[in-house]
Amino acid sequence: MVRTLPPSAPQMATVVRLRPGVGDEAELVAGLRERRAAAVDCLIERYGALVRRSLYRVLGNACDLDDLEQETYITVLARCHTLREPSALRSFVVSVAMRLARNELRKRAIRRFVGLDSLERSGAVTAHDPSGSQVMRRVHVALDQVDANARVAFVLRHVEGYELTETAAACGCSLATVKRWLARAEQTLKALAAQDPVLQGLLKSAASEGEGAP
Amino acid sequence: MSPDILERCGRLLAGTSTVPARDSSETELSRRVLTGAVEREMRGRRWRQGLSVSLLLVGLFSGYAWTRWNAANESAPVAFTVGAAHLRGTVGAYVAPSEAVPLALQFSEGSLVELLPGARARVSGTSPRGATVLLESGSAKVQVMHRPKAEWTVMAGPYSVHVHGTAFVVGFDAKSQVFELEMLSGIVSVEGPGLQVPVEIRGAQRFSHHAGASAAATSRGAPSALGLATSSLPLAASSSLAADGLASLPLPATHAPASSVTDSAATASSSWASRVARGDYAAVLRESEAQGWNRSLAQSNSRDLLALANAARFLGRSQQGREALMTLRQRYPSASESAQAAYLLGRLAESQAPADALSWYARYQREAPSGALLAEALGRRVVLLRDSGKLAEARELAGEYVRRFPDGPYAAVARKLLTP
Numbered sequence: 173m174v175r176t177l178p179p180s181a182p183q184m185a186t187v188v189r190l191r192p193g194v195g196d197e198a199e200l201v202a203g204l205r206e207r208r209a210a211a212v213d214c215l216i217e218r219y220g221a222l223v224r225r226s227l228y229r230v231l232g233n234a235c236d237l238d239d240l241e242q243e244t245y246i247t248v249l250a251r252c253h254t255l256r257e258p259s260a261l262r263s264f265v266v267s268v269a270m271r272l273a274r275n276e277l278r279k280r281a282i283r284r285f286v287g288l289d290s291l292e293r294s295g296a297v298t299a300h301d302p303s304g305s306q307v308m309r310r311v312h313v314a315l316d317q318v319d320a321n322a323r324v325a326f327v328l329r330h331v332e333g334y335e336l337t338e339t340a341a342a343c344g345c346s347l348a349t350v351k352r353w354l355a356r357a358e359q360t361l362k363a364l365a366a367q368d369p370v371l372q373g374l375l376k377s378a379a380s381e382g383e384g385a386p
Numbered sequence: 387m388s389p390d391i392l393e394r395c396g397r398l399l400a401g402t403s404t405v406p407a408r409d410s411s412e413t414e415l416s417r418r419v420l421t422g423a424v425e426r427e428m429r430g431r432r433w434r435q436g437l438s439v440s441l442l443l444v445g446l447f448s449g450y451a452w453t454r455w456n457a458a459n460e461s462a463p464v465a466f467t468v469g470a471a472h473l474r475g476t477v478g479a480y481v482a483p484s485e486a487v488p489l490a491l492q493f494s495e496g497s498l499v500e501l502l503p504g505a506r507a508r509v510s511g512t513s514p515r516g517a518t519v520l521l522e523s524g525s526a527k528v529q530v531m532h533r534p535k536a537e538w539t540v541m542a543g544p545y546s547v548h549v550h551g552t553a554f555v556v557g558f559d560a561k562s563q564v565f566e567l568e569m570l571s572g573i574v575s576v577e578g579p580g581l582q583v584p585v586e587i588r589g590a591q592r593f594s595h596h597a598g599a600s601a602a603a604t605s606r607g608a609p610s611a612l613g614l615a616t617s618s619l620p621l622a623a624s625s626s627l628a629a630d631g632l633a634s635l636p637l638p639a640t641h642a643p644a645s646s647v648t649d650s651a652a653t654a655s656s657s658w659a660s661r662v663a664r665g666d667y668a669a670v671l672r673e674s675e676a677q678g679w680n681r682s683l684a685q686s687n688s689r690d691l692l693a694l695a696n697a698a699r700f701l702g703r704s705q706q707g708r709e710a711l712m713t714l715r716q717r718y719p720s721a722s723e724s725a726q727a728a729y730l731l732g733r734l735a736e737s738q739a740p741a742d743a744l745s746w747y748a749r750y751q752r753e754a755p756s757g758a759l760l761a762e763a764l765g766r767r768v769v770l771l772r773d774s775g776k777l778a779e780a781r782e783l784a785g786e787y788v789r790r791f792p793d794g795p796y797a798a799v800a801r802k803l804l805t806p
Contacts, residue, residue, distance in 0.1 A: 237406065330400075331399045
């Protein structure tokens, strides 16, 4: 069976590995329900990047990232029989990943609370720009103080660029709840920025950008 | 509108974060996912099995504990408290209420004996299945919790009331030797002097028995038409139903009236008498009406006609009761039930036509000169004559009443009339 290549892919030069038995989402979901290895391969290939990126951005570092990614697929495999609409597989996978990320954030908060973990752990900072690294580190430290729900909503909405309705679906809650979580995240970040000169600078630059904008 | 802090932070994170590469290959990850899914499934199955076993064990343990607790409770005799202060009761100790306030004996299995003012009683024994309460005098309201194998006895003077789970008021007057029992619900059986077999009382019946009178009745060998009436009884009537209760008392099979006229044609209604005795009034009437009321009257034997009449009277259908009684008298003029019908016709006529009632009572006296209801019929005549202003005749009959039934239920009324 030959798979259709994505429109953006260079069709002439790329060699695509064939994965027999898995075509569209419905077929993929059917394969997952039957625990077919080809379906799992396809799931990882199709959603691996999305899952890893979302988890990484929500968690703020690469700690346990591989484990959580694997746990996401295992959970999808175990719960895919509850999926009524195969076309909702993407949303389903993201929601599973986000649920696991939220649980992980809560565990980390507890570990920090009992002194088994430090707030300053952050692996999501690239080191090529010292000033940017400083801002990023401060942002991550600030995000660590935002509660798990609000953090997940923030990452999906403002980092991943999801619509509010998509964010709500991925979080498994209502639109109003997502808005409330986002408001809470904003409130927390603003409060932290008021005491942090680095974050204050970020706010000011944001304001000046806004004024300069058409 | 300026971008807010969330948007700014989001842009920063989106622009700078580079996702680290996976440690393992996709193939390796896929294999681990499949293995993990199988392990999780097995883990879930084991967990469910563990939960089922745990629940089963908890259930078994609960059942065992409940059985042990129940057995321990059942083997312990019932305890009781006295009064509103719930003082611990002592078996054998006399208890009596104050002059105005009833005294409650609350038993641990839920039964309640309320001694009414003037009563004097003691709990003479307790067992895991019930208790024996000895009511020496006065009245008590008894509510016995219905339990399997309950053994409750209320002894009022020489009478024993065996309780099967019920509520009733029982009283015994030591001076006049009158025993009274008014049922509120359920069934009891009464044994006592002059009662040849235990008398079962149920429903909303009222039973009154005079020890002396019963002995006299027995010795005279009165006809056993009413079973209870064989050996007893003036039946004090506090209400129409209570008065009718006499006729509705169940007839023990061995005490079926010797002179009952049987009718082989009346096969369908052969059980009406026993069903009415059980209190199944409405169903019996419905059945007779379904067969055709007049046809039922024409085909029933004397015993069933009396049962139909009683059923109709107990349901307040006086006219039907009267028709059944009149039919009984017309069809079986020589049956023992015929005399009873005369008495009951008198009862039915009392409120509307006292003169007719007087006539029916007199007829009963003529037809059953030693009948079980004689004291009642004579007493009612005394009362009706007094109420209609015929005092001379009333006094004459009152004298006869006092001579024949010095301890009868109307003795006080008769003596009062005789007092100048």
